[in-house]
Amino acid sequence: MLDPNQLRKDLSAVVEALALRGVQFDIERFNTLEARRKSVQVETENLQARRNAVSKLIGQLKSKGEDASQAMAESQEIPARLKELEQDLAAVQGELNDWLMTVPNLPHGSVPAGKDxxxxxxxxxxxxxxxxxxxxxxxxxxxxxxxxxxxxxxxxxxxxxxxxxxxxxxxxxxxxxxxxxxxxxxxxxxxxxxxxxxxxxxxxxxxxxxxxxxxxxxxxxxxxxxxxxxxxxxxxxxxxxxxxxxxxxxxxxxxxxxxxxxxxxxxxxxxxxxxxxxxxxxxxxxxxxxxxxxxxxxxxxxxxxxxxxxxxxxxxxxxxxxxxxxxxxxxxxxxxxxxxxxxxxxxxxxxxxxxxxxxxxxxxxxxxxxxxxxxxxxxxxxxxxxxxxxxxxxxxxxxxxxxxxxxxxxxxxxxxxxxxxxxxxxxxxxxxxxxxxxxxxxxxxx
The missing domain is CATH 3.30.930.10 (Bira Bifunctional Protein; Domain 2)
Known part of the structure; x- marks a missing residue:
């Protein structure tokens, strides 16, 4: 399987190398999947940061004897959404991996160009x-x-x-x-x-x-x-x-x-x-x-x-x-x-x-x-x-x-x-x- 990191860092080079093998890589499909992955990952990271912040806030409110019910209610909602995001990320990653399983290897630089x-x-x-x-x-x-x-x-x-x-x-x-x-x-x-x-x-x-x-x-x-x-x-x-x-x-x-x-x-x-x-x-x-x-x-x-x-x-x-x-x-x-x-x-x-x-x-x-x-x-x-x-x-x-x-x-x-x-x-x-x-x-x- 191709290296997903190489695809993200140098997509044009991968596309050109596959073209030497007569394979047309679907750039639009990859960019769509990658955009979905990034979106889910960003939301996950933001939500994890919010979870940590809310947890810290609850501790601060309780230590001051103040009402922490609203923060606690928010903290109880976060795990369910994180679970949903985890499933979304697994789905998009699975779709990407299934697709990449059908894509051939990249030719080494010393391999001559040619069709057959x-x-x-x-x-x-x-x-x-x-x-x-x-x-x-x-x-x-x-x-x-x-x-x-x-x-x-x-x-x-x-x-x-x-x-x-x-x-x-x-x-x-x-x-x-x-x-x-x-x-x-x-x-x-x-x-x-x-x-x-x-x-x-x-x-x-x-x-x-x-x-x-x-x-x-x-x-x-x-x-x-x-x-x-x-x-x-x-x-x-x-x-x-x-x-x-x-x-x-x-x-x-x-x-x-x-x-x-x-x-x-x-x-x-x-x-x-x-x-x-x-x-x-x-x-x-x-x-x-x-x-x-x-x-x-x-x-x-x-x-x-x-x-x-x-x-x-x-x-x-x-x-x-x-x-x-x-x-x-x-x-x-x-x-x-x-x-x-x-x-x-x-x-x-x-x-x-x-x-x-x-x-x-x-x-x-x-x-x-x-x-x-x-x-x-x-x-x-x-x-x-x-x-x-x-x-x-x-x-x-x-x-x-x-x-x-x-x-x-x-x-x-x-x-x-x-x-x-x-x-x-x-x-x-x-x-x-x-x-x-x-x-x-x-x-x-x-």
Whole structure:
């Protein structure tokens, strides 16, 4: 959530920053709400001062033996009006907060202007040693015509037909070598992030309540992208506290949400958390894109990275996290590039985002495999997640999240980039310890 104090102090700057994201902020609505808030607050302060004055007057009158009945009558009326004002203030503050919950974060000053992905800026690219390029500078790994991951994967255990029978479109079932390779990727990613990059491995719930989703920014904006949970055929989906329940779309929700309503000692920062979980997305806004294969599924796995840091270090942490995701791709030996997203292409809660895109030979294009974002205090303010400095009052933390990586898309990248002319797939050396030393996946009848 945006800082209400920033809105009050520099509204024009906030309006200009949101315009870069294609968001038109309703200035008139904000000024109306702010005028109501100020009016209630001024009346409250005046009435509190009057209450103190009347209380003092009553004492003075009684000490002199004079009639204090009129002052006492006035003092008895004040609490009721103060209660009314308290309710009025809560109402206007609630209306403001509900509205601000739908407003995205402000882009950082280093974020390029732009409307969509065509305005993103490539920062760098990495190619495995010895890989050639075409005239456009794109990777050219093969001398033969590349197969896509569906054609490669089906003889290795990629089974869409059974998944469609069980669940419908945009689901997959993996068997044999494919299932093992999928598991190997997740284990490798977890081990890399925990043993080399200092993240704490976590196992988190896959089902969360609405408060958690409001805190991390999925609600209310992305409600249609979530899967809701129905318990035991009940008409209403709710936990013991009466809240709706949802399947997580990313473990960013649970990892970042773990610090909701907490105050962390400054010396305990940063917190570096990682988890491997399934993720569930309705893909309500996908518009029928990527219907073939594993790129856009209702259920997929991801190894997530989250850092919870001091505000002064969050942009250093962002660069480090991008490097942590890059390390996975380099160990897997697949070509990738790092792209800085423009203001109009960033996610709702992000102040700055880098995407990592892998090269898919069969599609002859780059495809996103990781997105790493600094949310600054946007999530922390919604979650009331703060740190306690050595001196001074508690202040809001900064939160960062990134894929380290999406396991299914990493599987696609490995299949397509390590395929051989005969349809086999060379297992990257980094994964062989998790595959029992297996060096190559060979097609075979299922």
């Amino acid at each position: 992905e065509t305005d993103n800026i490539e920062v760098r690219r990495w190619l495995p040693p010895g890989m050639g390029t075409d005239q456009q500078g794109n990777p050219q790994p093969f001398s033969f015509e590349a197969k896509d991951h569906v054609e490669l994967g089906e003889p290795l255990g990629l089974d869409f037909e059974t998944a469609r029978k069980l669940s419908g479109a945009r689901f997959m079932m993996l068997r044999g070598p494919m299932a093992r390779l999928h598991r190997a990727l997740a284990q490798f990613m977890l081990d890399l992030q925990t043993t080399e990059h200092g993240y704490q491995e976590c196992y988190t719930p896959y089902i969360v309540n609405g408060s958690t989703l409001f805190g991390t920014g999925q609600l209310p904006k992305f409600k249609d992208d979530m899967f809701w949970v129905t318990k035991g055929g009940q008409e209403e989906d709710a936990d013991e506290d009466g809240e709706d329940l949802y399947l997580i779309s990313t473990s960013e929700i649970t990892l970042a949400g773990s610090v909701r309503d907490t105050i962390i000692a400054q010396q305990d920062l940063p917190l570096k958390l990682t988890a491997h979980t399934p993720c569930f997305r309705s893909e309500a806004g996908s518009g029928g894109r990527d219907v073939r294969g594993m790129i856009r599924q209702h259920q997929f796995d991801k190894v997530e990275m989250v850092q919870i840091v001091h505000p002064e270090t969050s942009y250093d942490a962002l660069e480090l996290m991008v490097g942590h995701a890059e390390a996975v791709l380099q160990r897997l030996g697949v070509a990738y590039r790092v792209v800085m997203l423009c203001a109009g292409d960033m996610g709702f809660g992000a102040a700055k985002t880098y995407d990592l895109e892998v090269w898919l030979p069969a599609q002859n294009t780059w495809r996103e495999i990781s997105s790493v974002s600094n949310c600054e205090a946007f999530q922390a303010r919604r979650m009331q997640a703060r740190y306690r400095p050595e001196k001074g009052k508690p202040d809001y933390l900064h939160t960062l999240n990134g894929s380290g990586l999406a396991v299914g898309r990493a599987l696609v990248a490995v299949l397509e980039n390590h395929q051989q002319a005969d349809g086999s797939v060379v297992v990257p050396e980094a994964l062989r310890p998790y595959m029992g030393g297996l060096e190559r996946l060979e097609p075979h009848p299922l």
